[in-house]
Amino acid sequence: MTDAAPDPIQKTAAPHPRGHGVAWLLALALVFGGGWAGWRWWTAQEDARRVDADDTVQRLAALEARSDRLRGELRAQSQRLQQAEATNRVLRDELLGIGQRAAILEDNLAALADPRRSGAQALRLDEIELLLGQGQQRLRLAGDLDGARRAYALAAQQLAGVEDPDPGLVDLRQALAQERAALEALGDDPRRIAAGRLDALAAALTALPIRTPADAADAPSWWQRAFVRLVEVRRSDGALAVEPADRAAGLAALQLELTLAQAAIERRDEDGLRAALARADAWLTRLWPDSQALRTQRAALAELRRLPLSPDLPMLGSSLEQLRALRMRR
Structure with a gap:
């Protein structure tokens, strides 16, 4: 008795799927690991870019603040330069005025050294006082504006010939010039x-x-004209x-x-x-x-x-008063 031949299908063992599952697991692990690593790299890059952007913004803000501060300093410097220039201009004008005044004082001192001129100057001052008084009286009493102007002009000419270093004469010349300007500014009397x-x-x-058109319209009739010598009718309210x-x-x-x-x-x-x-x-x-x-x-x-009758000149007579005060101080 012979044994039956074995069934090849039953004897052949089916392949086990375990090796394929492990391969798939490894592939998935690699894919997830790569994705996680890529995500980490991408987030790191984004953080770095964000940090760089914040740093750039801060630097720009710092630069703008510094530029604003520099602009403010430049404005302050320009203002200081303008003030310094104005101060220098004023000082230059003052120095020029001091130099001119010193030259005038030197000339006056040189003229004062001549004793022959003291009597002539006193005579000039008397003549100036007389002319100023005449001009004031002409304007106040007679209203002669042209005569007052001529008298003040002659007084100014005489005062220009007085060579005296007294500072009071400088003030007197200024007051006389102002009074003459006020006289010239006046219109007619x-x-x-x-x-x-x-x-x-x-x-x-x-x-x-004498008669209005209404009165002409109310002309008397013939009988009124006829009896006007006997009876005359008038309005009682007429004045x-x-x-x-x-x-x-x-x-x-x-x-x-x-x-x-x-x-x-x-x-x-x-x-x-x-x-x-x-x-x-x-x-x-x-x-x-x-x-x-x-x-x-x-x-x-x-x-x-409503018209005024006197000229409005409040400074009239100020030069004469100043001249008299100057002569009293001497």
């Missing part, structure tokens, strides 16, 4: 202006209409002087008030001028009816009442 306006007003009053005798008396009173106003102008009496013009305004309303021409003349009269 206020008294002359007021007189001219009063004459123009008096001439314009003769052209005022106009209609009768020839009343108008003549009113015009004479108005002319008297205008004459008084002219006299007040000549005396530079502002209160008297205002009072005379106020009375003249009252006569205007009694002699002429209300019209545009009358209102214009009354407005001119009111403006004339």
Whole structure:
């Protein structure tokens, strides 16, 4: 009896899958390890770049702060340079002025060494005082502005010829120059202006209409003209002087008030001028009816009442007072 041949399928053992699983595990481990290593490298690079960026930002901020500080220092330096330049300019001008004043003092001392000039200088000072007094009185009493200017100009010429190192003369020359400038700045004499306006007003009053257009429209009828010698009807509220005798008396009173106003102008009496013009305004309303021409003349009269009669020169006489004080100190 022979044994049956073994089944090759049963005798052949199936391959075990363990070796393949280990290989796959190793591959996965390598893949995860590589990924983790790459992620670590990438995060390290990002951290390094972030650190570099923060460092750059800080450096830029530091540079900007330093540049701002440098700009502030440059501005401060430029301001100090400008102040130093202005100070140097002022010092240079002062030194130049001191040099000029020293030269003037040297010339005055050299001139003072001559004893023959002391009497002539005293005579010049007397003449200057006389001219200043005449100019002041011409302006205050007579209102002669041109004469006052000529007197002050002659006084300035005489003062320029006085050679004296006294510092008071320098101040006197400055005061005289200021007073002359104020005189030159004055316009016409206020008294002359007021007189001219009063004459123009008096001439314009003769052209005022005695009757208004409304009065002409209310002309009397034929029967009123016929019986005017017997009965005359007038408004009880009217204040106009209609009768020839009343108008003549009113015009004479108005002319008297205008004459008084002219006299007040000549005396530079502002209160008297205002009072005379106020009375003249009252006569205007009694002699002429209300019209545009009358209102214009009354407005001119009111403006004339506000005019000053004396020139406004507060420093008038300051040079004369300073000259007298200088001579009293000597």
